[in-house]
Amino acid sequence: MRDPARLRVPLLFLTVLIIAACGLVYELVAGALASYVLGDSVTQFSTVIGAYLSALGLGAWLSRYIDDKDLALRFVEVELAVALIGGGSAPLLFLAFARLGWFRLLLYLMVALIGTLVGLEVPLLLRILRQRLELKELVARVLSVDYLGALVGSLLFPILLVPRLGLVRTSLAFGLLNGIVALWTTYLFDVELPGKAALRVRCFAVLALLGLALAFASRITSLTEDGMYADEIFYARQSAYQRIVMTRGRAGFQLFLDGNLQFASADEYRYHEALVHPAFAVTQRHGEVLVLGGGDGLAVREILKHGDVAHVTLVDLDPAMTNLAHDVEPVRALNGDSLRDPRVTVINADAMAWLADAPASSSFDIVIADFPDPNNFSLGKLYTTRFYALLRKHLAAGGALSVQSTSPLFARKSFWCIARTIEKSGFSVRPYHAFVPSFGEWGFVLAKAQPFAQPTETLPGLRFLSDAMLPVLFALSPDMARVDAEINRLDNQVLVQYYEGEWRRWN
Numbered sequence: 217m218r219d220p221a222r223l224r225v226p227l228l229f230l231t232v233l234i235i236a237a238c239g240l241v242y243e244l245v246a247g248a249l250a251s252y253v254l255g256d257s258v259t260q261f262s263t264v265i266g267a268y269l270s271a272l273g274l275g276a277w278l279s280r281y282i283d284d285k286d287l288a289l290r291f292v293e294v295e296l297a298v299a300l301i302g303g304g305s306a307p308l309l310f311l312a313f314a315r316l317g318w319f320r321l322l323l324y325l326m327v328a329l330i331g332t333l334v335g336l337e338v339p340l341l342l343r344i345l346r347q348r349l350e351l352k353e354l355v356a357r358v359l360s361v362d363y364l365g366a367l368v369g370s371l372l373f374p375i376l377l378v379p380r381l382g383l384v385r386t387s388l389a390f391g392l393l394n395g396i397v398a399l400w401t402t403y404l405f406d407v408e409l410p411g412k413a414a415l416r417v418r419c420f421a422v423l424a425l426l427g428l429a430l431a432f433a434s435r436i437t438s439l440t441e442d443g444m445y446a447d448e449i450f451y452a453r454q455s456a457y458q459r460i461v462m463t464r465g466r467a468g469f470q471l472f473l474d475g476n477l478q479f480a481s482a483d484e485y486r487y488h489e490a491l492v493h494p495a496f497a498v499t500q501r502h503g504e505v506l507v508l509g510g511g512d513g514l515a516v517r518e519i520l521k522h523g524d525v526a527h528v529t530l531v532d533l534d535p536a537m538t539n540l541a542h543d544v545e546p547v548r549a550l551n552g553d554s555l556r557d558p559r560v561t562v563i564n565a566d567a568m569a570w571l572a573d574a575p576a577s578s579s580f581d582i583v584i585a586d587f588p589d590p591n592n593f594s595l596g597k598l599y600t601t602r603f604y605a606l607l608r609k610h611l612a613a614g615g616a617l618s619v620q621s622t623s624p625l626f627a628r629k630s631f632w633c634i635a636r637t638i639e640k641s642g643f644s645v646r647p648y649h650a651f652v653p654s655f656g657e658w659g660f661v662l663a664k665a666q667p668f669a670q671p672t673e674t675l676p677g678l679r680f681l682s683d684a685m686l687p688v689l690f691a692l693s694p695d696m697a698r699v700d701a702e703i704n705r706l707d708n709q710v711l712v713q714y715y716e717g718e719w720r721r722w723n
Contacts (some may be wrong), residue, residue, distance in 0.1 A: 236365025275335020303391015455536035471510035491649035497671030510586035511537035513551035604641035633701035637703030
């Protein structure tokens with residue numbers, strides 16, 4: 217039979233792997249959650265990572281004050297503290313944002329505490345293991361396993377944890393992992409630990425608390441999200457890419473992605489009619505239509521009102537969004553089952569990658585770009601010269617492009633940055649706007665490869681647009697008139713900076 221004492225070293229290396237993965241996941245949870253509720257993912261991840269790494273250093277420095285005879289005891293106590301604070305980080309941060317109003321203070325306080333505690337872990341384990349391994353072997357193996365654990369956490373987070381568990385369950389589940397590490401450490405160091413029974417009771421208490429919270433994670437999420445939205449939530453799902461929430465009130469229902477309103481059923485027709493029909497009005501051929509984004513199927517609904525449309529290709533990144541539009545009431549009712557129409561093909565892919573890989577022979581008479589606002593760099597790339605150059609290669613002769621372009625009133629520089637970027641990419645442009653009560657004044661850019669006159673006629677029988685309304689759309693008041701703005705390129709992403717700066721004034 218194998219000597220239990222000899223099992224300690226491999227089990228301790230397994231401990232290093234687990235705590236490294238846990239530490240990184242807590243950091244990613246904080247960054248993702250801050251991006252979700254505050255926007256500007258680059259700033260949030262940058263500041264969270266910076267604060268976390270600084271706290272790791274502080275924890276490593278503080279480890280020097282722990283006496284050698286107390287190493288095992290202090291390690292267990294550190295693991296219990298990490299389990300409680302790290303495991304509870306997501307629900308507490310959501311609660312602070314939704315109910316308490318001091319989110320930023322709690323965010324950086326928790327990041328600092330978790331980082332400090334995680335910074336204590338490896339130095340304590342190094343000192344515990346130094347009795348059993350040579351120094352150079354010890355450092356090499358511990359650091360290698362530590363980095364491997366970080367890799368495991370970084371891969372699991374986007375591929376499995378967020379889409380399957382969501383942020384709240386992820387932090388609670390990894391808190392349980394830290395609690396289990398604390399518990400098994402009491403058995404690994406059975407001889408060295410004073411007061412083992414009381415310590416194990418504390419471990420079981422922490423595990424029970426976190427397990428109870430995990431069992432009620434859905435209720436915790438509902439409690440926190442209810443405080444973030446004015447109306448009742450009747451649908452919520454975390455996809456691999458975003459948090460999808462629908463709320464219901466007296467005026468209808470609303471869809472939010474990562475906390476940002478995408479449409480309200482009461483007035484979305486004004487937005488989608490303005491987005492789609494002007495492009496049809498300036499083109500002769502409507503047979504092949506490409507929709508980029510627009511996974512809710514509402515733009516496709518408007519497109520299918522034109523009887524000469526032969527085929528619509530919808531490219532949207534998130535299958536959870538297109539499945540919702542295809543299967544879930546009341547979205548199906550609102551989009552008129554547009555994604556079930558035999559003329560519609562749905563492709564779940566990144567729009568830029570799909571355009572780059574599409575055969576050169578594929579061309580479209582009309583392209584509708586219905587992306588979310590450029591509030592991060594992954595969305596900002598879809599408003600760059602590179603993206604529009606790719607798109608231009610697939611626009612048929614005489615074809616038209618329509619792009620949602622944020623508000624020309626509230627984000628004026630962002631709006632004109634988009635218009636100038638499309639123009640720089642070889643298009644002739646005609647910016648326009650429409651009033652959508654849920655959003656206010658909203659902007660669009662109509663573009664073709666050659667100069668063109670603004671549209672004068674549209675499809676009859678629409679709820680918002682008419683021949684008389686078209687000239688109003690293309691008349692921009694002085695407070696929405698053209699301003700200087702840089703071109704948005706992949707290497708500068710200036711649009712994201714404009715957007716964040718302008719909307720910050722209103723939020």
